[in-house]
Amino acid sequence: MSSPTVLTDTSALPPFGACLAWRPELPWLHIASDGLAALAYWSVPFALAVALRRRRSLAPPWSRAAILIACLAVAAGAAHAVSILELWRPEHLLHGGAKAATALAAVAAALAFLPLLPRLVALPSAAALTTVNALLKREVADTRDAEKRALSDWARLAGLFEHLSDALFVVRCEPGRFVFETVNPSFCRLFGRPSRAVEGASPDLLLEAEAAAELERRFAACLAAGRPLDWDSPAGSAPGAHHWHTVLVPLPVGADGVPRLLGSLRDVTELRRLQTDLVEQARRATITAMCAGIAHEMSQPVNIIALWADRARRGLDDAQVRPRRAMDIVSEQTRRLGALLERMRDLVRDTPEEVEDFGAAPPLAAAVAVARRAWALEGLEISLEVSTPLSLCGRISQFEQAVLHLLSNAREAILRRRQADPDAPARIVVRLEPGAVSGTAVVSVRDTGGGVPTSVAPHILEPFVTSKDPGEGTGLGLPIAAGIARGMGGRVSWSNVASGQPQAGAVFRLVFPAAVAEAAVKECAA
Numbered sequence: 145m146s147s148p149t150v151l152t153d154t155s156a157l158p159p160f161g162a163c164l165a166w167r168p169e170l171p172w173l174h175i176a177s178d179g180l181a182a183l184a185y186w187s188v189p190f191a192l193a194v195a196l197r198r199r200r201s202l203a204p205p206w207s208r209a210a211i212l213i214a215c216l217a218v219a220a221g222a223a224h225a226v227s228i229l230e231l232w233r234p235e236h237l238l239h240g241g242a243k244a245a246t247a248l249a250a251v252a253a254a255l256a257f258l259p260l261l262p263r264l265v266a267l268p269s270a271a272a273l274t275t276v277n278a279l280l281k282r283e284v285a286d287t288r289d290a291e292k293r294a295l296s297d298w299a300r301l302a303g304l305f306e307h308l309s310d311a312l313f314v315v316r317c318e319p320g321r322f323v324f325e326t327v328n329p330s331f332c333r334l335f336g337r338p339s340r341a342v343e344g345a346s347p348d349l350l351l352e353a354e355a356a357a358e359l360e361r362r363f364a365a366c367l368a369a370g371r372p373l374d375w376d377s378p379a380g381s382a383p384g385a386h387h388w389h390t391v392l393v394p395l396p397v398g399a400d401g402v403p404r405l406l407g408s409l410r411d412v413t414e415l416r417r418l419q420t421d422l423v424e425q426a427r428r429a430t431i432t433a434m435c436a437g438i439a440h441e442m443s444q445p446v447n448i449i450a451l452w453a454d455r456a457r458r459g460l461d462d463a464q465v466r467p468r469r470a471m472d473i474v475s476e477q478t479r480r481l482g483a484l485l486e487r488m489r490d491l492v493r494d495t496p497e498e499v500e501d502f503g504a505a506p507p508l509a510a511a512v513a514v515a516r517r518a519w520a521l522e523g524l525e526i527s528l529e530v531s532t533p534l535s536l537c538g539r540i541s542q543f544e545q546a547v548l549h550l551l552s553n554a555r556e557a558i559l560r561r562r563q564a565d566p567d568a569p570a571r572i573v574v575r576l577e578p579g580a581v582s583g584t585a586v587v588s589v590r591d592t593g594g595g596v597p598t599s600v601a602p603h604i605l606e607p608f609v610t611s612k613d614p615g616e617g618t619g620l621g622l623p624i625a626a627g628i629a630r631g632m633g634g635r636v637s638w639s640n641v642a643s644g645q646p647q648a649g650a651v652f653r654l655v656f657p658a659a660v661a662e663a664a665v666k667e668c669a670a
Contacts, residue, residue, distance in 0.1 A: 171231050174227065174231060175228050178225070178227045179224070182221040182224040183221070185220045185221030186218065188217035189217055196210060205256070208256055209257045212256045215252070215253070219242065219246040219249045220246045220249075223239065223242035223245075226238050306328055308328065309330055310409065310410050311327075311330045311333075312330065312331060312406070313328070313407050313409075314326040314404055314405070315363055315407060317363070317402060318402075322346060322360050323344055323345060324344070324346075327339055327343060334411075337349075347360060358377075362375070366394060366405055370394055371394070372391065372393045374390060374392070375389075376389050376412065376416075387413045388410065388411060388412065389410045390407065391410075392405050393405065446478055446481050450478040450482070456471050501536070501659040502536060502543075502659075503534070503536075504543070504585060504656075507540045508530070508587060511551065512526055512547075514548065515552075515572075522555070524555060524558065524572060525571045525572070526551070528574045529574070529577075530575075531576065534576060535659035536657075537632065537633070538628075538632035542628045545625075545628060546625040547574070549621040549625040551574070551589060554593060557649070558570045558571075558572070560593065561593050568646065571591070572591050573588075574589050575587070575590075579655055583657060583658050584656065584657055585658045586656075587653070589652050590649060590650070592646075594649060595640035595648050595649055596638065596640055622636070632657075634656035636653065636655075637652075638651060638652045639651055
């Protein structure tokens with residue numbers, strides 16, 4: 145076996161150029177081909193380095209294979225470079241070593257690359273990539289169109305949310321409480337608070353403690369049921385409180401996992417009032433029909449009783465004092481019953497058959513004069529104030545009757561108050577003045593009787609409703625006055641004044657259209 149010194153000793157060996165007889169064309173052919181091959185091989189590592197740098201996401205098997213291929217290219221380029229050197233110097237050992245290194249690098253690269261061959265074969269072709277790219281472009285376009293439609297729908301819903309007349313809100317469920325997440329302008333106008341003060345706050349910011357607790361119970365019930373919930377409720381217990389129709393709808397749980405509710409509030413006060421008015425009108429119509437039927441059915445028996453009582457009285461001797469007195473009582477009571485039946489007829493007779501224009505001051509003064517004479521001994525002070533002479537359209541007798549009913553009601557209130565407080569003032573003031581609405585006339589009767597009790601106040605103008613003790617009144621005076629006012633195109637209103645003071649009492653007002661306004665309307669119609 146040769147020693148290393150022998151292997152490295154090249155003095156006895158000729159260079160490769162000598163084998164080519166130093167013919168110029170042959171060395172230059174080898175120099176050109178080996179030089180170009182070396183440069184080409186050495187460019188591969190740079191290309192792979194750029195690829196690996198730009199594609200840092202390549203998996204380790206591909207990157208290892210790329211590094212081994214780069215080593216193979218470097219070794220192969222070195223072998224070609226040594227071949228050029230070998231033309232002039234007999235570096236056959238170096239050339240063989242370069243080839244051996246190239247062989248080892250080639251084996252290592254092959255072993256690293258062969259397992260990746262199935263993956264490489266599975267890569268889609270250029271045509272397939274073109275098709276997939278076209279599909280992706282189409283999907284991107286469809287996605288963008290869907291986004292535009294979603295944005296348009298969202299803008300439409302946002303506009304609806306912002307401009308809807310109903311009060312809309314979104315409630316978010318937080319640990320231990322509910323808070324308003326979003327509210328629309330109608331909600332802010334309803335509660336008189338800006339959105340920045342409401343959003344993030346709980347219901348107790350807007351409602352009383354009891355109402356807020358009830359609303360939160362409704363929120364919890366809607367979330368537990370998982371379905372819409374609606375109900376009607378008043379906004380308070382005070383008279384005239386608004387009524388609201390509330391609707392709650394559970395919203396889909398978002399990415400944050402927080403349950404939410406969409407709610408709306410609608411003011412149904414006017415609807416409830418109309419429903420109540422319809423029921424009230426039906427009830428009054430029933431009472432009116434009943435009064436008319438009772439008055440009609442009882443008129444004949446009452447007349448017969450009165451006739452026979454009168455005949456029986458005439459048949460008694462003057463000496464029969466007790467029987468004659470009994471017949472007088474029977475006749476008196478039948479006349480009283482007949483008068484009551486006539487008042488019931490007046491109650492259902494809304495429209496008089498004959499009307500005329502008349503000045504309101506003279507019949508009003510006459511009614512006040514009648515009341516003064518009748519109650520002169522009771523110590524009542526009755527005064528009349530006429531600010532402007534006004535004309536009405538109707539029947540004078542019915543107008544006087546309506547005023548007398550109001551005066552009688554005021555007198556009874558004062559006498560009832562005197563029983564508890566003898567020193568209470570006893571004063572009735574009657575006024576005739578233009579109404580707050582142009583073209584109307586108001587006759588007001590103000591007393592010092594303490595006012596209408598709250599127990600009967602809501603129904604004081606209804607038939608058979610009275611604040612007097614049982615047996616002391618029929619409850620038809622005020623309804624008859626209201627019926628006369630309706631027949632003249634007007635109405636009756638009332639209010640308590642000076643509550644808690646010595647002058648406390650009630651004011652009943654007859655509001656009529658003035659005759660001048662009626663004439664103007666007729667001229668316009670003509």
